Amino acid sequence: MKHVKTLNTQTLNNTVKKGGCGECQTSCQSACKTSCTVGNQTCEQKK
Amino acid sequence: MIHQYKSNGYNIVLDVNSGAVHVVDGLCYDVISCLNRQNRDYTAETLKEPSVLEFLEQELGGAYIVSELKEALEDVAELTGAGKLFTPDCYACLLDEVKERKTVVKALCLHIAHDCNLACRYCFAEEGEYHGRRALMSYEVGKKALDFLIANSGKRRNLEVDFFGGEPLLNWQVVKDLVAYGREQEKVHDKHFRFTVTTNGVLLDDDIQEFINREMDNVVLSLDGRRKVNDRMRPFRNGSGSYDLIVPKFQKLAESRGQERYYVRGTFTRENLDFSEDILHFAELGFKQMSIEPVVGDETDPYAIRGEDLPAIMEEYDKLAKIMIEREKSGKGFHFFHFMIDLEGGPCVAKRLSGCGSGTEYLAVTPWGDLYPCHQFVGQEQFLMGDVDDGIVRPEIADEFRSCNVYTKEKCRNCFAKFYCSGGCMANAYNFHGTIHDAYDIGCEMQRKRVECAIMIKAALS
Numbered sequence: 454m455k456h457v458k459t460l461n462t463q464t465l466n467n468t469v470k471k472g473g474c475g476e477c478q479t480s481c482q483s484a485c486k487t488s489c490t491v492g493n494q495t496c497e498q499k500k
Numbered sequence: 501m502i503h504q505y506k507s508n509g510y511n512i513v514l515d516v517n518s519g520a521v522h523v524v525d526g527l528c529y530d531v532i533s534c535l536n537r538q539n540r541d542y543t544a545e546t547l548k549e550p551s552v553l554e555f556l557e558q559e560l561g562g563a564y565i566v567s568e569l570k571e572a573l574e575d576v577a578e579l580t581g582a583g584k585l586f587t588p589d590c591y592a593c594l595l596d597e598v599k600e601r602k603t604v605v606k607a608l609c610l611h612i613a614h615d616c617n618l619a620c621r622y623c624f625a626e627e628g629e630y631h632g633r634r635a636l637m638s639y640e641v642g643k644k645a646l647d648f649l650i651a652n653s654g655k656r657r658n659l660e661v662d663f664f665g666g667e668p669l670l671n672w673q674v675v676k677d678l679v680a681y682g683r684e685q686e687k688v689h690d691k692h693f694r695f696t697v698t699t700n701g702v703l704l705d706d707d708i709q710e711f712i713n714r715e716m717d718n719v720v721l722s723l724d725g726r727r728k729v730n731d732r733m734r735p736f737r738n739g740s741g742s743y744d745l746i747v748p749k750f751q752k753l754a755e756s757r758g759q760e761r762y763y764v765r766g767t768f769t770r771e772n773l774d775f776s777e778d779i780l781h782f783a784e785l786g787f788k789q790m791s792i793e794p795v796v797g798d799e800t801d802p803y804a805i806r807g808e809d810l811p812a813i814m815e816e817y818d819k820l821a822k823i824m825i826e827r828e829k830s831g832k833g834f835h836f837f838h839f840m841i842d843l844e845g846g847p848c849v850a851k852r853l854s855g856c857g858s859g860t861e862y863l864a865v866t867p868w869g870d871l872y873p874c875h876q877f878v879g880q881e882q883f884l885m886g887d888v889d890d891g892i893v894r895p896e897i898a899d900e901f902r903s904c905n906v907y908t909k910e911k912c913r914n915c916f917a918k919f920y921c922s923g924g925c926m927a928n929a930y931n932f933h934g935t936i937h938d939a940y941d942i943g944c945e946m947q948r949k950r951v952e953c954a955i956m957i958k959a960a961l962s
Contacts, residue, residue: 454575457528458962461520464518469594479607481875486720491855492921
């Protein structure tokens with residue numbers, strides 16, 4: 454594509470079917486404790 | 501839903517529902533912007549209809565020639581066909597599932613000490629006492645808390661326990677005993693405990709460091725940055741500063757962990773809106789993993805962030821993002837927690853819809869064993885859910901937290917950042933609006949900016 458560079462191959466909708474195992478880290482445990490940041494968490498299945 | 505913005509010379513297009521991120525040229529940026537304003541549910545097919553190109557010609561004909569517009573439109577159609585642009589929202593159908601989901605408890609924040617040897621001015625725990633009395637958790641209460649966690653964790657194998665306070669090092673023997681108990685129990689029940697600790701470092705010594713390195717998955721080291729900034733907000737009870745005592749201990753600990761699995765974590769207030777200097781100070785001290793969070797305080801607190809501070813904060817985040825790119829390119833990079841974003845291997849949609857987990861998957865335990873939705877609700881009696889002896893006796897509180905997500909909050913539904921913050925901190929929402937079904941507006945503004953910066957950094961380093 455001449456006009457576009459896409460940064461990621463994985464899309465969110467692809468995770469609908471296989472998602473939700475619940476083994477991932479709880480958001481607030483990592484560093485924040487006063488806000489909520491989920492987008493930087495790692496999926497346990499992809500580690 | 502599409503969010504597009506220009507940052508540091510990059511034209512960035514975020515397709516919110518797929519999470520796809522595109523860096524585009526000016527022509528394509530304008531084409532997408534024009535199409536997006538039409539508010540239509542485009543598909544690859546409808547984008548190929550002659551009327552679409554005619555519309556673009558009408559709108560952008562003065563700036564671009566038709567063949568250019570046609571070419572850009574072809575790229576847009578291709579992305580749309582691949583499910584990476586104008587992606588419809590297919591998650592609403594999951595909402596009932598999210599609300600009705602059977603949750604298990606997978607993380608506890610153990611308030612091992614409601615006492616502290618510092619007197620930080622902004623402390624939401626009120627110098628460790630949480631609107632209550634000074635207290636240390638006994639081994640018996642801690643043991644019951646771990647038993648409660650194991651019993652309520654279902655098939656979940658990885659269990660998280662954060663030793664929090666107040667200052668956990670004031671009750672260190674109990675921490676050590678509870679870790680030993682946890683290690684014993686994880687074998688019996690086929691579980692794996694991930695222990696973490698949050699400390700101000702005052703009592704940190706070689707023995708404690710050795711134990712932390714052996715047993716703790718992560719350690720959060722509280723420090724606000726430059727000496728004068730830290731000492732103004734984080735004094736000892738006699739008013740003297742804590743920086744000089746703590747910094748060498750933190751440096752040693754970070755180094756002993758190979759500069760991994762820790763965060764130096766500070767708080768910025770309206771008294772240091774130039775907080776990028778504090779982050780750079782961390783970097784100068786040799787730290788590689790860091791976080792600086794905006795203070796959350798009542799509007800009457802002189803140090804609280806106000807709406808009028810936002811432009812300066814936005815500039816500061818932009819400045820920090822640019823510095824981080826340069827440092828990364830010159831081999832002097834570091835991680836800033838709020839700019840970390842995983843575009844490829846991030847959490848699944850189920851996780852993004854279910855939020856931080858407070859009140860359901862994550863609970864706080866007071867020194868005497870009471871259960872609250874999270875550490876920030878401790879001491880607010882209307883959120884008392886039960887205790888480690890009787891378990892959850894007010895399940896309706898968990899139900900309320902479980903039912904709260906980015907689609908039930910008016911402010912979140914149309915926000916581009918909803919899948920990155922997952923609705924934000926419920927305690928902040930409650931503190932500012934009296935309900936968890938709202939959002940802390942100033943926090944949202946900053947969160948959106950951080951998501952934009954995080955994506956821009958990815959674009960710059962790709």
